[in-house]
């Protein structure tokens with residue numbers, strides 16, 4: 001029986017994780033759940049899964065949550081508030097696996113704490129890895145933690161790696177990674193029309209049902225840019241070894257090209273419970289609840305090269321990793337601020353890459369030697385991006 005902590009339990013990945021865990025009560029016990037502010041759903045999850053610790057990151061919502069559980073069957077649950085308590089949940093002694101499913105930089109410290117504590121880290125929160133890069137990967141090596149990718153593409157790549165492969169190592173004889181992308185909702189929209197895209201249109205993804213931020217990232221393809229950086233780190237490869245491939249049907253979730261000409265692909269329906277179940281059961285397998293793939297309804301699979309003019313965010317991500325140091329953290333922070341401003345209708349869809357590029361140009365890159373430097377640069381990039389947005393909207 002393994003204990004699990006879910007960071008970001010109320011999000012899209014958190015909910016799918018609990019769905020899979022509930023199918024295997026003999027193998028997993030929910031020890032801790034964390035959320036930011038959806039306390040109605042959090043209460044339902046507590047009644048169903050009976051965690052011993054709950055963390056609500058937003059302090060006011062935590063107080064409201066404590067009132068809410070009084071008089072219920074889970075009145076005795078230990079409830080902590082605030083961002084610092086997230087790391088406590090992720091490092092409890094009886095937690096073996098941590099699902100890192102907080103969105104954005106807010107997930108960095110608890111996810112890194114889990115890695116340092118030697119937990120099995122199931123990584124959905126790609127922003128945490130993009131920001132902290134080698135520091136995160138080194139923490140995994142030093143503690144002997146297992147790091148298992150949840151992002152469907154990286155999970156697919158992991159599954160196409162040689163037997164007994166562990167993340168962080170370059171797989172012998174793997175020449176290239178073919179990182180697939182659906183191309184999002186605007187793959188065929190005339191480039192001149194992208195300026196009019198609304199938040200509602202941007203979050204309506206054709207193949208996947210996800211949180212708002214990652215849905216906008218999929219529409220700009222910054223998601224694929226972050227994933228390219230994530231792949232370099234997880235599989236110890238160079239950016240030029242990662243080929244992004246637009247595959248609109250999302251049946252193949254990525255491929256590994258070996259030196260003998262073999263290309264291994266992982267396929268399945270677009271259902272995040274598949275990579276989640278894979279990582280939870282690893283190195284075994286168990287049921288995920290996903291529908292089996294009906295290969296006869298697939299009919300065809302298309303593959304296209306991405307166009308940097310349509311998707312400038314992808315170009316910026318390559319630029320950030322090639323620059324190295326703290327630039328991926330700057331890229332990520334600028335993107336978080338720009339996406340938020342777009343969702344709040346302060347800037348246009350096409351302003352997102354403009355804000356990120358200006359921010360990257362304004363900030364001098366530093367060596368990413370310590371977590372403090374990374375957090376400093378993250379903060380600076382947020383300030384600079386907000387200033388750029390003020391200029392754009394004046």
Ligand code: NAD
Pocket residue numbers: 007008009010011012013014034035036037038057100101102103104106124125126127150151152208209210211212213214272
């Ligand atoms: P979501 O918006 O649905 O959920 C985010 C979760 O994080 C929620 O539980 C929320 O309460 C919590 N959270 C948000 N801000 C927080 C803060 N400041 N402090 C503490 N907790 C906070 O997002 P999602 O779609 O589930 O994505 C989560 C992560 O997984 C992201 O990094 C995303 O890129 C990655 N991911 C998601 C999918 C998907 O299909 N949804 C696929 C691959 C990777």
Ligand code: MG
Pocket residue numbers: 151152153227
């Ligand atoms: Mg993905």
